[in-house]
Amino acid sequence: MKKTFRIGGVHPHDNKISAEAAIEIFPAIETAYVSMAQHLGAPATPIVAVGDKVKVGQVIAEPAGFISGYVHSPVSGTVKSVAPRADIAGNLVPHVEITVEGDEWMEGIDTSDTLVKEIPYTPEEIIEKVKRAGVVGLGGASFPTHVKLAPPKDKKAECLILNGTECEPYLTSDDRIMRERPQEILIGGAIMMKALGVTRGYVGIEENKPAAIASMTEAAKAFPQIEVITLKKRYPQGGEKQLIDAVIRRQVPSGGLPIETGAVVQNVGTSLAVYEAVQKNKPLIDNVITVTGSCLPVQHNYKVRIGTPMSKILEVAGGLPEKAAKVISGGPMMGRAIANLDAATVKANGAILVLTEEETRRRPESACIRCSKCASACPMGLEPWLLNKLSRAGGRHEELEKERVFDCIECGCCSFTCPAGIPLLDLIRISKAEVMKIMRSRPKK
Amino acid sequence: MNKLIVSPSPHAHGRESTQSIMRDVLIALTPAMLVSILASGWSVLALICVSVVACVLLEFLIQKYWLKVPVTVTDLSAAVTGCLLALNLPPNAPWWIALIGAIVAIGVAKMTFGGLGQNIFNPALVGRVFLLVSFPVIMTSWDDGGSMFGLVDAFSGATPLGAVKEGLKNGMTLSQITADDLTFSQQFFFNAGGSAGELSAIALILGFIYLLCRRVIKATIPVTILCTVFVVSGIFWLANPEKFTNPVFNIFSGGLLLGAIFMATDYVTSPMTTKGQIIFGIGIGLITVFVRYFGSYPEGVSFAILIMNCAVPLLNKYCKPRRFGEVKK
Numbered sequence: 074m075k076k077t078f079r080i081g082g083v084h085p086h087d088n089k090i091s092a093e094a095a096i097e098i099f100p101a102i103e104t105a106y107v108s109m110a111q112h113l114g115a116p117a118t119p120i121v122a123v124g125d126k127v128k129v130g131q132v133i134a135e136p137a138g139f140i141s142g143y144v145h146s147p148v149s150g151t152v153k154s155v156a157p158r159a160d161i162a163g164n165l166v167p168h169v170e171i172t173v174e175g176d177e178w179m180e181g182i183d184t185s186d187t188l189v190k191e192i193p194y195t196p197e198e199i200i201e202k203v204k205r206a207g208v209v210g211l212g213g214a215s216f217p218t219h220v221k222l223a224p225p226k227d228k229k230a231e232c233l234i235l236n237g238t239e240c241e242p243y244l245t246s247d248d249r250i251m252r253e254r255p256q257e258i259l260i261g262g263a264i265m266m267k268a269l270g271v272t273r274g275y276v277g278i279e280e281n282k283p284a285a286i287a288s289m290t291e292a293a294k295a296f297p298q299i300e301v302i303t304l305k306k307r308y309p310q311g312g313e314k315q316l317i318d319a320v321i322r323r324q325v326p327s328g329g330l331p332i333e334t335g336a337v338v339q340n341v342g343t344s345l346a347v348y349e350a351v352q353k354n355k356p357l358i359d360n361v362i363t364v365t366g367s368c369l370p371v372q373h374n375y376k377v378r379i380g381t382p383m384s385k386i387l388e389v390a391g392g393l394p395e396k397a398a399k400v401i402s403g404g405p406m407m408g409r410a411i412a413n414l415d416a417a418t419v420k421a422n423g424a425i426l427v428l429t430e431e432e433t434r435r436r437p438e439s440a441c442i443r444c445s446k447c448a449s450a451c452p453m454g455l456e457p458w459l460l461n462k463l464s465r466a467g468g469r470h471e472e473l474e475k476e477r478v479f480d481c482i483e484c485g486c487c488s489f490t491c492p493a494g495i496p497l498l499d500l501i502r503i504s505k506a507e508v509m510k511i512m513r514s515r516p517k518k
Numbered sequence: 519m520n521k522l523i524v525s526p527s528p529h530a531h532g533r534e535s536t537q538s539i540m541r542d543v544l545i546a547l548t549p550a551m552l553v554s555i556l557a558s559g560w561s562v563l564a565l566i567c568v569s570v571v572a573c574v575l576l577e578f579l580i581q582k583y584w585l586k587v588p589v590t591v592t593d594l595s596a597a598v599t600g601c602l603l604a605l606n607l608p609p610n611a612p613w614w615i616a617l618i619g620a621i622v623a624i625g626v627a628k629m630t631f632g633g634l635g636q637n638i639f640n641p642a643l644v645g646r647v648f649l650l651v652s653f654p655v656i657m658t659s660w661d662d663g664g665s666m667f668g669l670v671d672a673f674s675g676a677t678p679l680g681a682v683k684e685g686l687k688n689g690m691t692l693s694q695i696t697a698d699d700l701t702f703s704q705q706f707f708f709n710a711g712g713s714a715g716e717l718s719a720i721a722l723i724l725g726f727i728y729l730l731c732r733r734v735i736k737a738t739i740p741v742t743i744l745c746t747v748f749v750v751s752g753i754f755w756l757a758n759p760e761k762f763t764n765p766v767f768n769i770f771s772g773g774l775l776l777g778a779i780f781m782a783t784d785y786v787t788s789p790m791t792t793k794g795q796i797i798f799g800i801g802i803g804l805i806t807v808f809v810r811y812f813g814s815y816p817e818g819v820s821f822a823i824l825i826m827n828c829a830v831p832l833l834n835k836y837c838k839p840r841r842f843g844e845v846k847k
Contacts, residue, residue: 080840080842083532085530085532242530314842314843318842324842324843324844325842325843326843327841327842327843327844329843393520395520397520397522398520398522398523399522399523399524399525399529400522401529405527405528405529405530406527406528406529406530407527407528408527408529409527410522410523410524410525410526410527410529411522411524412522412524414522428529430523432530433523433529433530434531435525435531436531436535439536439590439593439634440536440590440633440634440635440636441635442536442539442595442634442635442785442786443635443785443786443790444539444785445785445790445791446534448790448791448839451839452842453841453842454839454840454841454842454844455839455841456790456791456838456839458790459834477841480841480842480843483527485527485528488528488531489528489530489531489532490532490534491532492532492534492535492536492538492539493535493536493635494531494535498526498527498528499526502526
């Protein structure tokens with residue numbers, strides 16, 4: 074029997090319509106807008122000034138704290154400005170704007186396709202190289218990878234799980250890299266296993282990607298420590314906690330860190346970035362972005378330099394069709410609706426999804442019929458109907474906390490499944506914010 | 519330039535709606551309705567029509583002119599209540615019985631509590647029990663006046679459960695009572711005496727399978743109820759087969775299947791978690807058997823479900839789902 078996680082989950086239509094579109098190199102851009110907030114944690118501090126000449130892969134910003142990251146120039150050219158610019162939500166974030174001139178790379182970066190298998194580095198060297206290359210988790214959370222590779226001293230990593238589930242509908246960038254670059258992904262995995270000091274590695278891939286499973290399984294023959302595991306198709310299997318449960322049958326305790334199960338999860342895209350960082354000295358300056366939607370005439374998987382405006386990508390992909398009603402960064406379940414199409418891509422962008430009004434229409438809300446489908450769908454074992462009720466009643470913060478509102482991973486299964494069209498996740502988010510504010514105001518013990 | 523929508527995730531929605539769920543319940547009830555009509559004639563069809571129309575119309579009138587809230591009859595929940603109510607009536611009941619039942623079900627049991635999702639008790643059952651205590655003669659006599667198409671012989675008299683109760687009261691033993699009465703196979707296809715919807719086990723089970731396939735309900739509640747009834751009545755039967763009816767008879771007689779499959783699984787009035795649903799089912803099973811064996815009414819399913827409906831808020835409060843990270847090692 075194929076493995077999967079044990080609580081909740083839903084089966085949205087997977088719509089992997091861009092799966093057969095091979096990765097294309099996105100054409101050169103004129104201007105790159107590089108965000109300083111491309112990772113979880115403190116925004117990086119720019120170290121370039123207006124007028125500076127930069128090369129591809131040159132460090133342009135340094136980490137501003139333990140959980141932060143390096144940012145590199147994705148292009149070569151001249152720094153035009155260092156100023157706030159609107160991100161996809163319209164929030165102003167410091168950006169470095171670079172006018173592109175040619176494509177001159179930093180010395181020492183290996184841009185060839187030659188596969189480098191040997192890993193001559195110590196764990197410390199690997200972590201340092203990953204940190205210097207500005208690698209962050211590409212699954213969506215953009216957590217700095219080097220931090221995850223160095224777990225707290227009292228916690229012991231036992232295995233590495235590479236996340237190739239790509240459980241969100243529509244997205245195919247991970248599918249494509251697993252088909253096209255399985256060796257590099259597995260070497261990246263081996264590098265991270267060495268850094269963590271573990272001897273067991275897994276790649277979890279959902280059953281709806283047979284070509285990726287075949288290509289990864291074939292490549293994994295050379296890596297006896299890494300096992301490719303076919304998982305049942307079920308959303309949100311790519312959630313870190315769900316994936317650990319699916320692969321090694323251990324559940325992260327409420328409020329605990331994933332490392333408490335002994336597992337470290339990294340996205341396959343991150344693994345590829347680690348390979349390039351460690352073996353090729355190539356910092357994270359580009360990523361594969363799926364451009365998809367049923368209303369788009371052609372589906373694409375582009376390899377795009379970070380800092381490319383979304384509007385530019387859509388324009389090259391054939392323009393935004395008349396019918397387009399919502400453009401999403403990411404998938405339909407957890408992606409963010411883009412308010413500002415001129416926003417530039419960041420490291421963790423994996424997809425631009427265009428939906429029509431019909432595809433994304435919210436149902437009019439009707440009365441809760443207490444079908445408990447939300448509770449059955451919740452992968453964290455919560456009761457969204459109850460959280461919704463407490464949230465609407467107002468002031469019930471202690472009960473919300475007791476009902477584990479913070480365990481919510483915001484996967485959207487509850488809202489997706491609700492036959493009454495109740496925006497359960499919206500209300501839970503509001504509650505989380507309120508309860509968090511109250512918890513923060515409590516005197517520290 | 520496109521005008522784009524910006525809203526929080528998720529940006530996709532499942533296909534199910536309240537209306538689609540209720541539609542599935544109506545479809546699942548169709549075999550049982552057809553069997554009743556075939557077995558008992560046009561009077562059942564008339565009862566179903568009166569009951570459904572009355573329920574829907576009443577909900578419409580109350581929402582539109584009294585409460586002045588948006589009208590939601592298109593969600594089909596009132597139609598489901600109407601069907602269930604009709605199936606809970608004797609096939610020969612006069613049409614105004616269905617009307618009174620509908621007024622109690624929708625007017626009292628549903629709308630008074632705030633409409634769909636708010637009621638504590640299953641509306642159709644409140645309607646039935648109200649009729650049972652108000653019109654005991656009509657509600658417990660089963661003169662079906664000849665069946666349609668000659669499928670079943672005309673049958674007149676008490677239900678099998680009623681006959682058993684009456685006989686036991688008169689000091690007869692079970693073997694005496696059942697000597698000339700129903701065989702199991704008859705019950706399975708056409709249970710000659712009983713409420714409209716109690717007539718055919720196979721039709722109800724077909725509906726059950728449909729609901730399970732469409733994932734409208736889970737098997738937890740019906741299976742727990744049936745198992746409880748089977749086990750508990752089995753213990754009594756083994757102890758004294760002359761005084762207590764056998765478990766198979768108990769499963770297939772009366773309104774147990776109709777109640778377990780269609781009434782106890784009503785979302786609004788059943789518990790949310792599997793643990794709660796199991797306790798709920800066991801409670802219904804126990805009360806049913808005890809009412810049948812020791813109560814003054816021959817049938818106890820309606821009472822059992824209504825009594826356990828009261829426990830639902832408590833069960834929801836104390837039976838929490840298995841949380842992530844709490845799994846026993």
